Amino acid sequence: MQEHHVVGIGNAIVDILGRCDDAFLAKHGCTKGSMQLVDAAAISRLYDAMGPGVEISGGSVANTVAGVASLGGKAGFIGKTASDQFGQVFGHDIRATGVTFATAPAGPGSEPTGRCLVLVTPDGQRTMSTFLGVSPELGDGEVDADLIASARIVYLEGYLFDRPQAKAAFRRAADIAVKAGRHVALSLSDAFCVDRHRAEFLDLIRSRVDILFANEAEVTSLYQTKSFDEAARRTRADTKLAALTRSEKGSVILSDGKSVVVPPEPVAKVVDTTGAGDLYAAGFLYGVASGRDLETAGRLGSLAAAEIISHIGARPETRLQDLARAKGLLTS
């Protein structure tokens, strides 16, 4: 099989984006900036209450691999959809970006394709309510060993830990990657997700993970500290390579006792922060997988994140490779 820069495993999700104000979030018990898991009945109630929506393929790791492809990298994705219209949309969009995606959709009668209501407030922040649908039914038998082994980096999302079957798939993918001498990268996904799985995440990070991604809320939740510096110090002790993102403060890359502070890429107007972390990971992973230095990798991350927050939706609208070339971050 052709070599891939990055192969990701994650929930296959279609985002439904709508606008709301802070009062709407409060009324419906949503914590601003976070992701909550909800069941079919709860997502129906919330959907009925919200305004008109726009549907765009999403899913954290799926957004990342789409970003890698947009940068000119070879990327693959493993994730479960249903045989319904949202499943067709998800499969079409990820293949149309050039990503290798061959996971078979579930048969008729399955749970529907997962969806996420993304409510964007006037400040550009997004608050997410996810109904996973069929997504966690990804069997560990569906983790394509050849595809995993073809990847320089295997990228996994913490969200997979929210359901036992997806967690098994996650572990199987990590096993294959380690056995094939590949790097394993992990995103902590969300501060509440960290809260649900802290002990297992710490164990994984210390034993199996080569590259860790976390934002400030996630990493401080992981180490149960209010101090970012304290959390960064402990991350350094636990990881070989970590990229900690800090929104408008940019990111800090920790590696072998070294810290690289990467400034954010300026953005004229923040329209929707959905996917900022996912696209930062895309730039960073592609940079590392293609042999760039850590600062360049971080700047590719900042650039990809800047593109995604300047419009609605978590998939690039402009070819990231062109943007990166214009900035002199990619020359070939």
Add this chain to the structure above:
Amino acid sequence: MQEHHVVGIGNAIVDILGRCDDAFLAKHGCTKGSMQLVDAAAISRLYDAMGPGVEISGGSVANTVAGVASLGGKAGFIGKTASDQFGQVFGHDIRATGVTFATAPAGPGSEPTGRCLVLVTPDGQRTMSTFLGVSPELGDGEVDADLIASARIVYLEGYLFDRPQAKAAFRRAADIAVKAGRHVALSLSDAFCVDRHRAEFLDLIRSRVDILFANEAEVTSLYQTKSFDEAARRTRADTKLAALTRSEKGSVILSDGKSVVVPPEPVAKVVDTTGAGDLYAAGFLYGVASGRDLETAGRLGSLAAAEIISHIGARPETRLQDLARAKGLLTS
């Protein structure tokens, strides 16, 4: 039943918007700026070939009634969806704008909800390929007589003429409206649609239609002339009230021997022209139905069209009532 300013009958469609270049259109036999009807196999082929998409509720008349609601008007819609995810999306979005929509979706096993691939070229022009799906199966028994009779204006799209059953529903709605002493408005929809139904459209316009909407391509196709002035002269002879739109030249309103030339509303950047005509109709119809003079109605049309072409998708992103108040076009 509560009185409505406008009740529309049209195809219930979910738009799938993607970007492409002119070469892609040529390769796939699409005529730039037009709408072509395609079958399930053809839309699948085109979808497979195009890039990633964004799904947004659409449908010409549906866009118009959503615009009327956004201007603060009372609007209703009659149109057929399937019991599938796109049908849920369509129903949610139109109700979420405040439009009365009670047409029952078709049962399981029906054709799917109609969809339209909207390909936007770098110049902002849109080229559409529509698979009508279940939409033309709107039965004339589903044309809610009370809802029609509650409308000051009943708005119908020429596209309904493309299928016999939808055409029957169109005629029944016009009959009810005439009997109830209501106004009937018609959009010619598309120059090729005019070509398919010229004689019937002319007959309708002369006998049943009170307000006609057409763009330059449609009205010149209707009268088979290359001259807009000639087409306008003949429109004036055939209609009581007509609004002819001319893209960046604005619009011309013809009524009782009078012509009102309405300038376009300036737009910083044309992103996507999808829905420009639909939203012009929204502003004009709401203006007329709420008793404004023709110039104000035309300016409301220009304002609504300007909002829609400044972003992707054919449904307003900003509340049109607020924009119109800021311009002094609506005061109450």
